[in-house]
Amino acid sequence: MTPHRLSVALVHHPVYDKHKKIVATALTNLDLHDIARSSRTYGLERFYIVHPVAAQRELAARIASHWQGDAGAEKNDFRRQAIDLIEVVPDLAAAVASITARHGSAPLTCATAARESAAAPVSFAAFSATTRERPALLILGTGWGLTDELLASCDVRLPPIRGVSDYNHLSVRSACAIILDRLYGDRED
Amino acid sequence: MTPHRLSVALVHHPVYDKHKKIVATALTNLDLHDIARSSRTYGLERFYIVHPVAAQRELAARIASHWQGDAGAEKNDFRRQAIDLIEVVPDLAAAVASITARHGSAPLTCATAARESAAAPVSFAAFSATTRERPALLILGTGWGLTDELLASCDVRLPPIRGVSDYNHLSVRSACAIILDRLYGDRED
Numbered sequence: 001m002t003p004h005r006l007s008v009a010l011v012h013h014p015v016y017d018k019h020k021k022i023v024a025t026a027l028t029n030l031d032l033h034d035i036a037r038s039s040r041t042y043g044l045e046r047f048y049i050v051h052p053v054a055a056q057r058e059l060a061a062r063i064a065s066h067w068q069g070d071a072g073a074e075k076n077d078f079r080r081q082a083i084d085l086i087e088v089v090p091d092l093a094a095a096v097a098s099i100t101a102r103h104g105s106a107p108l109t110c111a112t113a114a115r116e117s118a119a120a121p122v123s124f125a126a127f128s129a130t131t132r133e134r135p136a137l138l139i140l141g142t143g144w145g146l147t148d149e150l151l152a153s154c155d156v157r158l159p160p161i162r163g164v165s166d167y168n169h170l171s172v173r174s175a176c177a178i179i180l181d182r183l184y185g186d187r188e189d
Numbered sequence: 190m191t192p193h194r195l196s197v198a199l200v201h202h203p204v205y206d207k208h209k210k211i212v213a214t215a216l217t218n219l220d221l222h223d224i225a226r227s228s229r230t231y232g233l234e235r236f237y238i239v240h241p242v243a244a245q246r247e248l249a250a251r252i253a254s255h256w257q258g259d260a261g262a263e264k265n266d267f268r269r270q271a272i273d274l275i276e277v278v279p280d281l282a283a284a285v286a287s288i289t290a291r292h293g294s295a296p297l298t299c300a301t302a303a304r305e306s307a308a309a310p311v312s313f314a315a316f317s318a319t320t321r322e323r324p325a326l327l328i329l330g331t332g333w334g335l336t337d338e339l340l341a342s343c344d345v346r347l348p349p350i351r352g353v354s355d356y357n358h359l360s361v362r363s364a365c366a367i368i369l370d371r372l373y374g375d376r377e378d
Contacts, residue, residue: 184352
């Protein structure tokens with residue numbers, strides 16, 4: 001099968017807080033590790049950490065560099081292999097520019113959200129197939145999710161993950177893992 | 190569709206460390222939250238936190254109670270709804286006894302592991318169907334995974350999660366989310 005060309009972006013701003021106010025959320029150490037490990041498992045090209053605050057970007061870079069280099073590799077090589085996918089950027093435009101520079105064409109941007117949308121979503125199967133034809137960027141929100149404006153600015157949008165209840169509060173780490181498995185998991189078993 | 194009767198257990202002992210020594214791992218705050226939220230999303234009955242050390246069990250209970258009661262519900266009701274599934278127990282036998290007391294019959298125990306096994310695994314579809322016929326307990330390991338002895342003592346075992354590479358180091362939080370989605374996710378889209 002043709003390899004896919006998906007990257008993922010974890011957005012810390014603009015996202016909502018619980019009162020639907022637009023905020024920048026704080027970096028979460030385990031988001032970096034879990035999403036990097038899921039990204040490596042499912043063959044993603046890059047994991048962009050998007051944060052508008054320079055001090056938070058420096059923190060992300062410091063966490064990443066802790067696991068890189070010889071000392072980190074000796075301590076835990078599987079963490080290093082995952083962390084190597086991380087690129088820290090100030091905004092989504094910088095992530096898009098990085099992918100465009102790598103491939104010579106802009107990525108298809110794909111939003112995710114736990115809430116339902118009026119617009120028809122792209123199916124997991126269709127989006128998976130598209131990412132084998134052109135570069136793409138999967139966009140995840142922290143906090144209470146990506147803003148309506150950001151969602152509307154994306155090219156396509158995946159459906160919300162539904163379980164067996166109307167409870168839709170997966171962590172962003174869990175949602176990312178499930179989405180990548182639905183797109184690329186080997187489900188023969 | 191008949192509702193399933195699955196619970197999940199997160200085992201902190203007996204598991205391996207990176208040198209394949211049998212250890213008890215430390216409780217991780219985000220394991221509690223993420224696995225509780227995934228469990229609530231996919232309709233699980235209970236989330237058992239298995240730890241042999243009393244002080245660690247007390248810590249788990251304290252974290253849980255922080256989100257329970259009126260104060261926690263006011264702060265964040267969706268966290269409380271998930272945390273309400275948690276039951277803290279000293280060993281797997283206590284989790285099995287709790288399910289047996291609830292249903293009047295012992296659960297089918299199902300192990301998970303990132304490493305391949307000589308024994309043929311049960312498929313996700315077959316295990317999902319079984320959990321609609323009888324109570325079952327899905328067993329997850331922290332650290333470097335459940336011991337061979339514990340794996341061998343379980344009734345069945347799910348296949349390892351495979352992505353598109355031979356990298357198989359998902360976090361236990363991500364692996365749990367993917368397994369529950371493979372078992373019960375609504376994949377119409």
